[in-house]
Amino acid sequence: MHPAPSVIVFTTLSGLGFGLLLFLGLGMPDVTGWVAFVFFAIAYALAVGGLLASTFHLGHPERALKAFTQWRSSWLSREGWCAVIALLVMAPYGAGLVFMGESYSILGLIGALFSLLTVFTTSMIYTQLKTIPRWNMKLTPAMFLSFSLAGGALLSGQIKAAMVLLAVAAVVQVVYWKQGDQALAASGTDMGTATGLGSIGEVRAFEPPHTGTNYLLREFVHVVGRKHAAKLRIIAFTLAFVVPLLLLYLSPHHLGALIAVLSHLVGIAVSRWLFFAQAEHVVGLYYGKR
Amino acid sequence: MTQLPQSTDRKMGLVIDLDTCVGCHACVISCKGWNTENYGAPLSDQDAYGSDPSGTFLNRVHSFEVQPTPCQSNPAPEAQLIHFPKSCLHCEDAPCVTVCPTGASYKRVEDGIVLVNESDCIGCGLCAWSCPYGARELDQAEGVMKKCTLCVDRIYNENLEEVDRVPTCVRTCPAGARHFGDLGDPNSDVSQLVAERGGMDLMPEMGTKPVNKYLPPRPKDTIEEQIDILAPLLAPIAEEPQGFLGWLDKALDKLPGGNA
Ligand code: SF4
């Protein structure tokens, strides 16, 4: 899949933002006034910024409101609903903390729930696609959720929780990569089933239908960046999990925590880039590519 | 509404004969011609006359080479070249419809045709992601999703002669490799053709239940030993030149400049 920057920015930032909102909704950290304002401002900036970035790749962003109509069948529509509900419910909860020093904890709980659901519905947009075996796995939602929880804990300064959740996310990441590498082969789809000619013998792409490129090749067949995948995996893993864990362990203070957050953010973005760049869409098989 | 209908009254679709298709791309061109000036936004091209041309097409023809597996009766089978037209298969269980957040993508109850309502499409591309067959392309100029309409604006069009009320690809195909009809009716010509020739689904494991069927290529004829009564007279006489020619050949070889 083409690793579109807008989608990588969106899923990385909004995953972190909703993770932070989740912790804030649960009253962690238990803050009011200016401190609460800063926490909520960061969470909203990440979540809303991510959502805005996601509209950049739309052909007709001005019609985006129509995307709320099909929640009965479409995960993308459900994601829109969950995100809006989470942001709307969190606003009065945050205002209570910032301006009145009051915690309307029921609002916080509802907001936390919908923040979690937003991340889950985002992950289901990818997970539902049988056409991309590497995404069509139970580990995909596990990965999105564990990343978001770890990032949220890290951003909200919950040192102990962050260390546990980062470790969990790291394990999920490794297992995801391992299983993902076998997903296409395990799906049973190959050029033989794609063309229906596999029962005759071995199929080879002889001539593509067009001499130039097209939407399908640009969007679905991204093979260029894959050759560095192994190196990028190590970079992603180190930045997203190893560095933050070490920093939290060695110097869980302001500067250390700040560097941990930035390192985590960059690491998750690299991991998300790989999530797209390494994903093979079965349509590539018609071109003899993967 | 992007929920799929429980069932459709008819299942209109195409049957594509891989044995007959000659790979001329006439269907590709007539499809582009008809659909760029009829239903919905035109099918744009980018840099059409430049060095990096690309454009929106609803039907494309691939070519594959198949090396048949050797068997007892044919231990050294010849490779087969198969031209392979591909467009929307109007799936019964169309994932492209259910993923759509806006309701722009839908499947019609009356004939099973899968269409995009372009004024509702936000161009998110998710439907193209969900289609295993690459049957949807986002038009670069219009920012909306384009796909085969089964020429919905021809097949019921009473302004056209009756022979023309079929998809333009079917009407155009000079080889008669494309057939159009109701695949939900077991007595229709297309259904009988599918039954007779062992019509198949593409990627059945995806669970999309395509309506369009493909007829597999028939086994190739074996190439027989050539019988040529003049052949003995034309056989080369001497492999190595002899006499004067032999001397000349060797002499020329010795000259600088190497031998050919
Ligand atoms: S071929 Fe693709 S676009 Fe057409 S109905 Fe099936 S999934 Fe949808």
Ligand code: SF4
């Ligand atoms: S590109 Fe258009 S038709 Fe396709 S899923 Fe998005 S809104 Fe629906």
